[in-house]
Amino acid sequence: MKKCGFVSLVGRPNVGKSTLLNSILDVKLAITSDKVGTTRNAIQGIYNDDDSQIVFVDTPGIAKPIHRLNQILNKKAYANTDAEIILFLVDISTGFGKGDEYILNQIKDKSSVKFLLLNKIDKIKKEVLIKRITEIKEKFDFDEIIPISAYKKDNIDTLMKCIKSYLKEGEAYYSEDDFTNISVKFMMSEFVREQVLRLTRDEVPHTVACYTEEYREDDKGVYVSVLVVVDRDNIKKMIIGNRGSMIKEIGTKARGEMEKFLGKKVYLSTYVKTIKNWRDRDKYLLELGIKEEDE
Ligand SMILES: Nc1nc2c(ncn2[C@@H]2O[C@H](COP(=O)(O)OP(=O)(O)OP(=O)(O)O)[C@@H](O)[C@H]2O)c(=O)[nH]1
Ligand SMILES: [Mg+2]
Known part of the structure; x- marks a missing residue:
């Protein structure tokens, strides 16, 4: 006990x-x-x-x-x-x-x-x-x-x-090896969103959602692909940055956090896409894992 x-x-x-x-x-x-x-x-x-x-x-x-x-x-x-x-x-x-x-x-x-x-x-x-x-x-x-x-x-x-x-x-609720309820896929998308929050200006963060589209592993490392969703094209431009400099920095820093967390080599790709008003549309809140079926 x-x-x-x-x-x-x-x-x-x-x-x-x-x-x-x-x-x-x-x-x-x-x-x-x-x-x-x-x-x-x-x-x-x-x-x-x-x-x-x-x-x-x-x-x-x-x-x-x-x-x-x-x-x-x-x-x-x-x-x-x-x-x-x-x-x-x-x-x-x-x-x-x-x-x-x-x-x-x-x-x-x-x-x-x-x-x-x-x-x-x-x-x-x-x-x-x-x-x-x-x-x-x-x-x-x-x-x-x-x-x-x-x-x-x-x-x-x-x-x-x-x-x-x-x-x-x-009685304990979980086994001693459990340490969280969230999935590794979710963690990966969060590491990208963290860098978006940290590296961009105030108006950007709330308009961004991230979603892990691919996560697989082989003996060379882990392959992760994260979609970055924004609700306006000008925000998309800011996230991509001059000749892709911002998205590159976001990717490099997020990959560092992923490698620290997983203890493995990570190959990360990121894509930025505009979906108008995703924050008000249940379909996207569901798809992006923010909303659950019964909410
Ligand atoms: N100086 C100082 N900064 C702190 C401390 N705790 C948190 N911070 C900073 O405060 C900011 C917000 O911290 P978070 O942990 O993201 O805050 P939160 O309450 O989870 O915020 P939400 O998720 O937006 O509700 C970050 O920049 C942290 O580094 C502290 O004890 N001292
Ligand atoms: Mg918090």
């Missing part, structure tokens, strides 16, 4: 949920970027050690729905708040804002244990942090409040100990 349970990560876009998931698991499972709305799927990362098995669920950041895409993302974020513990992350370097309060209101009646994680403490002075903690404590009631830096892996040990203290012993 081990201490077992589901722990979901919830919060506004860009507060560092995916960075925290990767830091806890010590593997890059979820892509991260400084653009709002990086994560689009609920990604499970399974943490195993001698005395526990904890399933962490990273969720898309919750933001105002404008497109059908955002509606689906919000739904995915909330669908995963039925966990034993909810880790509610805020970016404490910018403070506890209206967007955070909005989400807190949505989760406050859930029966889960609620931790408030004050992330990005590496970006502020200690005095500011203490002042902000005092203000939050006066206003809200959390089971635990823990300051962390997901990026610098600061205070993650304390967080893990604290999580374990709330979990009960039970």
Whole structure:
């Protein structure tokens, strides 16, 4: 018997949920970027050690729905708040804002244990942090409040100990070799989308989806082909770049991440295609793996 349970990560876009998931698991499972709305799927990362098995669920950041895409993302974020513990992350370097309060209101009646994680403490002075903690404590009631830096892996040990203290012993849900619910094909498309997010300007990321069309392996390495879908031709031009320089850089960096993840040589090809209004068309949301049949 081990201490077992589901722990979901919830919060506004860009507060560092995916960075925290990767830091806890010590593997890059979820892509991260400084653009709002990086994560689009609920990604499970399974943490195993001698005395526990904890399933962490990273969720898309919750933001105002404008497109059908955002509606689906919000739904995915909330669908995963039925966990034993909810880790509610805020970016404490910018403070506890209206967007955070909005989400807190949505989760406050859930029966889960609620931790408030004050992330990005590496970006502020200690005095500011203490002042902000005092203000939050006066206003809200959390089971635990823990300051962390997901990026610098600061205070993650304390967080893990604290999580374990709330979990009960039970039968493990997964075998010890399982570490995620997502497929390798999905990971490959995400590594390409990560570089698109990181290397292009703000207006590009939301209009892009990536899809792995081919994944095969032989004794020389792994062959991956990823389709990059955009909704306007001028965005396509930006992604391809001057004489293909941008798509080349995206490909090189994504291939590096794939090789790190797989531990094998990767041959990557990428194609860019325009599909008008894909974010509002269920057919493409389905085809691109963002929407599921019953949503
Ligand atoms: N300085 C600092 N930066 C951080 C920390 N945690 C995350 N970041 C940065 O914040 C940005 C957003 O991180 P993500 O992990 O992608 O945020 P997210 O909450 O998953 O965002 P969405 O998927 O859009 O909801 C990235 O540039 C991270 O490197 C931290 O502890 N300190
Ligand atoms: Mg994320």
